[in-house]
Amino acid sequence: MTEVLGTYRVARSAAPVREQAVIQLRNLVAGRFQPGERVIEATVCELLGTSRTTVREALRQLETEGLIEIVPGKGPTVARVDESDIRDLYEIREVLESFAIMLFTERATADEKVRLASAFGDLEKASASGEATRVLEAKQVFYDVLFEGAHNNSISVLSQSIYYRVARVRLAxxxxxxxxxxxxxxxxxxxxxxxxSGQEAQDAYAVHMQNAREAAVEAVKRFN
Known part of the structure; x- marks a missing residue:
């Protein structure tokens, strides 16, 4: 997954401009704009370095993903999430990520297991720093390796859509x-x-997600 922080401008090579614009607009929604904040096309065009047409297409894509909502008289705004949304999204996260854990134990190659261990080591270092942004970035690398080793692309795609909806709450x-x-x-x-031990790992992950969910609920209370 693309990291939330860093430059937002769309490159002129590699992936198609529209695809890059969608990715970077997701990053803006997750890391720069506030829930309920109006998304001004001109501002996004300047940040991404793209045309209004490209930005409008990207906004429509994010609307279908639940990241943007069109408010009458206000236009596109960053969708808010409430306690109910967080509980629902974290329930889905638990199902997807727990299944990925089981698949990883069954399908991961020796190299992928080494990479997961390395990613966890980096996560330990980030956690020791106490910096929330650094921790979130390191956790995302850990999950990226987990999903890759699960060898199920649909899990990765579905998890990505949830990731952007809860990124700000996770950070808080x-x-x-x-x-x-x-x-x-x-x-x-x-x-x-x-x-x-896939089953034991899943059981332990359920405990982790329960605690993470309650922390996220408390965070969203502060937002709202």
């Missing part, structure tokens, strides 16, 4: 206490995965 939920607790919870998950 990462207090120092939650960072410390979260890394220990994931350590247990990773240990079971490394041992090839």
């Amino acid at each position: 939920s990462l207090s120092a206490e939650r960072i410390r607790a979260g890394i220990e919870e994931l350590r247990i998950v990773h240990q079971f995965m490394a041992a090839g």
Whole structure:
């Protein structure tokens, strides 16, 4: 997945401009704009370095994904999420990511297992820093390797759509206490995965997601 922070401008090579614009607009929605904030086309054009036509197409795509909503008299705005939304989205996250954990233990290559261990090591270092943004970025790398090793592209695609909807809430939920607790919870998950114990890893992940969900609910209360 694309990281939330960093430059937003669309490159003139590699993927098609429209596809890049969609990706970078998702990043803007997740990392720069506030829930309920109006998305001004001219501002987005300047940030992305693209035409209004491309931006409008990207906005329509994000509307179908639930990231943008069209408010009468106001235009496109960043969709808000409430407690109910967070609970629903985290339930879906748990199902998808727990299944990915099981598939990883069954399908991952030796190289993918090494890469997951390396990603977890980087996550430990990020957690030791106590910096929420760094932790979130390191966690996303960990999940990217997890999804790749699960060898099920649909899980990755579905998880990505959820990721952007909860990115800001996840960041706000990462207090120092939650960072410390979260890394220990994931350590247990990773240990079971490394041992090839998929069911135990799933059970441990359910505990992690329950705690993450409650932290996210508290964070969204502060937003609303």
